Each structure stands twice: as C-alpha cells, then as structure tokens.
Amino acid sequence: MKRTLLFCLAMWSVAQVTSQSLMDQADSLKAQGLLMPALEKYGMAFGQQQSPEISYKMAGTCALLWTKQMRDTAFFFLRYALQDNYSLEPLHDPDFLSLIEDPRWTSIEDIQMSKYESVNGSIKNKTFARELFRMIIRDQGFMYAGNIERRKYMQNGGYFSTPAIFPVLAMEEKNLQENQKRLFGLLDQYGWPTASEVTEYAAAGAALIINHAAYEDRVKYFPMLEEAFNQGEAQPLRYAKMKDRLLIEEGKQQLYGTQYTFERAERVPLPIHEPQYVDQRRAEIGLEPLVVYLKERFGIEWNVPQQSH
Structure with missing residues (x-):
C-alpha cells in the first residue's frame, strides 16, 4: 500500500512538472503572437491537469483568435475556470475583448459580481x-x-x-x-x-x-477626481498623476514627481516645484518617498536631499 501511494505521488509530481513545462512553452508562444501553437500546448497541459488556471489561459487565447467557434470555446473554458473564482479580474481582462458584445458575457458579469459581493459586500x-x-x-x-x-x-x-x-x-x-x-x-x-x-x-x-483625453476634458473633470480624493474615495497616486500632468501642460512645475521625459533614451523626472520638499508633499497625500517610487517603477536614480517645513 505504501509503495503504491509513493508511486502515485511520484507520477503526480511528474505530471505537475510536465504540465508546468507545457504551460511555460504556451506562455512563450503566446507572447510571440503564435496563438494556435500556444493553444495546442495549453490543451496538452489541460489534458494532464485540468486546473482552473490552465482553463483560464485557454479561454483567453481562444478569445484572442476572434472566430465564432473560438468564442464558443472561450466561454466553455471560462465557465470552468471561474467556478471557484470570486474575483472581478476576468471582467477587466483585455484578452476577452471579442466576448463582451456576446449576450453570454452579461451572464459572466452577473455571476462574478454576485460572487464578489458575497465576500466583499455590495x-x-x-x-x-x-x-x-x-x-x-x-x-x-x-x-x-x-x-x-x-x-x-x-x-x-x-x-x-x-x-x-x-x-x-x-x-x-x-x-x-x-x-x-x-x-x-x-x-x-x-x-x-x-x-x-x-x-x-x-x-x-x-x-x-x-x-x-484632451487637456480641456481633463481640466473639466479633474475637480470631480479631486473631490473624490479629498473624501478618501480615490487613490493618492491617481490624483497626483493627473494633478502633475495638468501642471506640466500649463507650463508649471509638477508637485509630486510623477511625470517624466526621456533624455538620451533614459527616463528623467520633469521639473519639480521645490524638489527638496517633494517627499513632504507626497507624504501629506499618502505616497511613498519619490526616490522609492522612481526606482521601483522606472529604475530612475534620483537623489535630491529632502527637507521639511
């Protein structure tokens, strides 16, 4: 009995490795634009291990192929993939562009929203x-x-x-x-x-x-974003990016260091108002120090000594 169990575990382990190898190959082919070869590899992996992850990738790949037959196949695998999925991620996944005008997509939206609400509230x-x-x-x-x-x-x-x-x-x-x-x-x-x-x-x-959108449109609707931010209903970075961009477009200096340009093929922050106080301004709205933001997001080295008022 023990030998049988060990044998089964060993075979399961081999299948896992083989399935992951096929998945890696499929991901690489998809990144190159080779959708049909990628789908074949995903299908082989799914034959070895019928997991929601593989099923989801098959759904996305089928959807990218855009034909009616492939859309039908995409919905089949997507439903399987989402059985125990309570997230909203599928509802904003761009791979599913070819599906969103299909009446079946409304059903996917309704189900995912309901499951999400059952865990996270209305x-x-x-x-x-x-x-x-x-x-x-x-x-x-x-x-x-x-x-x-x-x-x-x-x-x-x-x-x-x-x-x-x-x-x-x-x-x-x-x-x-x-x-x-x-x-x-x-x-x-x-x-x-x-x-x-x-x-x-x-x-x-x-x-x-x-x-x-055009500058005029962003100027018109920025006060709405600013009000939502002041009420704690919008992310600080979202507010800072739009604020900085509008300032730069008006010929002024940015406040939070979110806007950059390219010099000799390298990203460089656009002019910042009183850069020695930028971290204080960022902290006041809930953002990390600029040196951390620029390094982690863009690999930019930025070393301006910081002060506080």
Missing part, C-alpha cells in the same frame, strides 16, 4: 461598474496584437512587419474615442466613480480612459 452602482469594466477591456483589448507589432517595429528599424497592424491601430483609435464619449456621459450622470460605489478595480478605469 457593489452600489453595478451599472456604472459594468460600463467601466467594459471600457477597460476596450481600451486595452487590441494591445495584445498592437504591442507585438510595436516590438517588431523597433526591431525592424521603424517598419511594421505586416500591414494588418494598421486596421488594428484604427480600431484602437475608434475604441478610444467611443470610450471617452461614453465616460464623459457617465461622469456627468454619476460623478467620479468611487471605490465604495463601483469597486477600486472599476474606478481605475475612469482614470485610464480620461488619461487619453
């Missing part, structure tokens, strides 16, 4: 949250294909490897414009989305979308 404005989640997916959804081609653009000395990228870029622009128009209407109706109303995940979508 989402007060589900309608707003649902819209914001879909905006995040639309904003990021074409970046899988777009970023692969952008990397090739750099490698090819400023040339895309395929003309197929141009309609993708056009769709990115179309989605951006539609997202902005819809967001402004929602902001006028509901005000700035707060974590207590739509969850922090959905609230991040408003800042993401408005970040692409």
Whole structure:
C-alpha cells in the first residue's frame, strides 16, 4: 500500500512538472503572437491537469483568435475556470475583448459580481461598474496584437512587419474615442466613480480612459477626481498623476514627481516645484518617498536631499 501511494505521488509530481513545462512553452508562444501553437500546448497541459488556471489561459487565447467557434470555446473554458473564482479580474481582462458584445458575457458579469459581493459586500452602482469594466477591456483589448507589432517595429528599424497592424491601430483609435464619449456621459450622470460605489478595480478605469483625453476634458473633470480624493474615495497616486500632468501642460512645475521625459533614451523626472520638499508633499497625500517610487517603477536614480517645513 505504501509503495503504491509513493508511486502515485511520484507520477503526480511528474505530471505537475510536465504540465508546468507545457504551460511555460504556451506562455512563450503566446507572447510571440503564435496563438494556435500556444493553444495546442495549453490543451496538452489541460489534458494532464485540468486546473482552473490552465482553463483560464485557454479561454483567453481562444478569445484572442476572434472566430465564432473560438468564442464558443472561450466561454466553455471560462465557465470552468471561474467556478471557484470570486474575483472581478476576468471582467477587466483585455484578452476577452471579442466576448463582451456576446449576450453570454452579461451572464459572466452577473455571476462574478454576485460572487464578489458575497465576500466583499455590495457593489452600489453595478451599472456604472459594468460600463467601466467594459471600457477597460476596450481600451486595452487590441494591445495584445498592437504591442507585438510595436516590438517588431523597433526591431525592424521603424517598419511594421505586416500591414494588418494598421486596421488594428484604427480600431484602437475608434475604441478610444467611443470610450471617452461614453465616460464623459457617465461622469456627468454619476460623478467620479468611487471605490465604495463601483469597486477600486472599476474606478481605475475612469482614470485610464480620461488619461487619453484632451487637456480641456481633463481640466473639466479633474475637480470631480479631486473631490473624490479629498473624501478618501480615490487613490493618492491617481490624483497626483493627473494633478502633475495638468501642471506640466500649463507650463508649471509638477508637485509630486510623477511625470517624466526621456533624455538620451533614459527616463528623467520633469521639473519639480521645490524638489527638496517633494517627499513632504507626497507624504501629506499618502505616497511613498519619490526616490522609492522612481526606482521601483522606472529604475530612475534620483537623489535630491529632502527637507521639511
């Protein structure tokens, strides 16, 4: 009996290693844009170990292939993957762009929101949250294909490897414009989305979308974000980034050091008002020291001695 148990454990261990190896291969193929070979590897891994993680990756890969058959397959594996998943992550995963106009996606949203609420409490404005989640997916959804081609653009000395990228870029622009128009209407109706109303995940979508907007639009809606921040309903970094960006665009110096430029291919912070006091200002709104932020986020070395008033 003991030998049988040890044998079974050994075989399970081998299967785990083999499954992980297949997953690693699949992830690498997907990163290169080779979706069908990646899907085959995920399928082999799933045959060895039917885990929610593998099923989720298969769903995302199928969705990226965009055909009706693959959308059907994506929904099949997504439902399996989410059986014990109580998070909202799938609702803002850009891999699922091809699914969000399908009536079955509404069911996925309803189920995930209900499960999330059973653990975390009520989402007060589900309608707003649902819209914001879909905006995040639309904003990021074409970046899988777009970023692969952008990397090739750099490698090819400023040339895309395929003309197929141009309609993708056009769709990115179309989605951006539609997202902005819809967001402004929602902001006028509901005000700035707060974590207590739509969850922090959905609230991040408003800042993401408005970040692409024209200066005039950001000026118009910044007071809403500022009010939400003052009420403890918006993240400090979200507030600081928009505040700094507006100041820079107005020809002024930034306050919190969140904006940077490139000099000789290296990131450099744009001018900061009284930089010796920047950490005091950042601490007052709940941010870490600038030297830590710049190093961890961008690998920027910044050493200005700090003082306090």
